[in-house]
Amino acid sequence: METTKLNRLILKYDPTRPVFHLTNPNPLFFNNGPNISPYFYCYHDDVVSLLRLESSSPATELFLEMDSEGASSESSSSGDQLEKWTEEQDQLKKKLIAYDDFSWKLSSSMELSQGSEILKYVGGVDMSFCKEDSSVACACLVVLELPSLRVVHHDFSLLRLHVPYVPGFLAFREAPVLLQILQKMRDDKHPFYPQVLMVDGNGILHPRGFGLACHLGVLAHLPTIGVGKNLHHVDGLNQSEVRRSLQLKENEHEQVITLVGNSGFTWGVGFRPTLSSLKPIYVSVGHRISLDYAVKIVKMTCKYRVPEPIRQADMRSRAYLQEHQTESFKRTGTVTTGSD
CATH class of the missing domain: 3.30.2170.10 (archaeoglobus fulgidus dsm 4304 superfamily)
Known part of the structure; x- marks a missing residue:
């Protein structure tokens, strides 16, 4: 699957509702194989918030990080890196x-x-x-x-x-x-x-x-x-x-x-x-x-x-x-x- 890097990420946070709204041309995803979930969990001030993705275009391997003030930063990781981490995690778990x-x-x-x-x-x-x-x-x-x-x-x-x-x-x-x-x-x-x-x-x-x-x-x-x-x-x-x-x-x-x-x-x-x-x-x-x-x-x-x-x-x-x-x-x- 071809991946593309996000050029723009807009995150809106409504303090009255513990839900983040993501507007973006490509979906954000948690690397879980072919069954890619359109949902992504993140943490903010003790509230587990749900990101609902609105696009069905090709997924990217880009993840969102929230700091304690609600600011966002982008961080990317290749599929090879995630596969390596998963393997290492599995070995340590033993x-x-x-x-x-x-x-x-x-x-x-x-x-x-x-x-x-x-x-x-x-x-x-x-x-x-x-x-x-x-x-x-x-x-x-x-x-x-x-x-x-x-x-x-x-x-x-x-x-x-x-x-x-x-x-x-x-x-x-x-x-x-x-x-x-x-x-x-x-x-x-x-x-x-x-x-x-x-x-x-x-x-x-x-x-x-x-x-x-x-x-x-x-x-x-x-x-x-x-x-x-x-x-x-x-x-x-x-x-x-x-x-x-x-x-x-x-x-x-x-x-x-x-x-x-x-x-x-x-x-x-x-x-x-x-x-x-x-x-x-x-x-x-x-x-x-x-x-x-x-x-x-x-x-x-x-x-x-x-x-x-x-x-x-x-x-x-x-x-x-x-x-x-x-x-x-x-x-x-x-x-x-x-x-x-």
């Missing part, structure tokens, strides 16, 4: 461990015995992006000490990303730089190297069952927990229905809603730190940890809606990006790092 594979215990565990290793250091990773240029990013790794939730370490990487954002393949854009920060800490034999890592992104709660938290966990061989602010529409799960279920009388005292798909598979949980909240976060297995333990650790680290390791990584990456972003960096793409 190494996924979805059960507890660690020696430490929680400090509150009844299983503690003399000499038991205690979970003391929990990491969190997140990335922030320049509003003017979404290819300019700051990745941040934060490590907190339990039970105080005191930040004992943070590290940054400021860089220009050259890999496009493609829905379903976020890890190929973000995992390499996050892995680099983790590897630096490990190579330095840092005493605060995290025993478990929380990732601002999904684990197995993902259209292909292998989100950023899984990808990073397998590469780093580290227990990881996926924490998403939005729910992927997968296996019949729907974000609006999950939120509605939290309002039901029988769930008014529940912090955790199990996410079971039409297939009967448990993809993760919707978790709200306070019973008054109707905007849960979505917790799923990343790697080398069970869903039960993942939820316990999320509960231990939540002061607000988002677990503290990720919240701190988010705040610090934003601040670092704002402080260190310069015109010369934007021109040259020079990478800088900093830690304490």
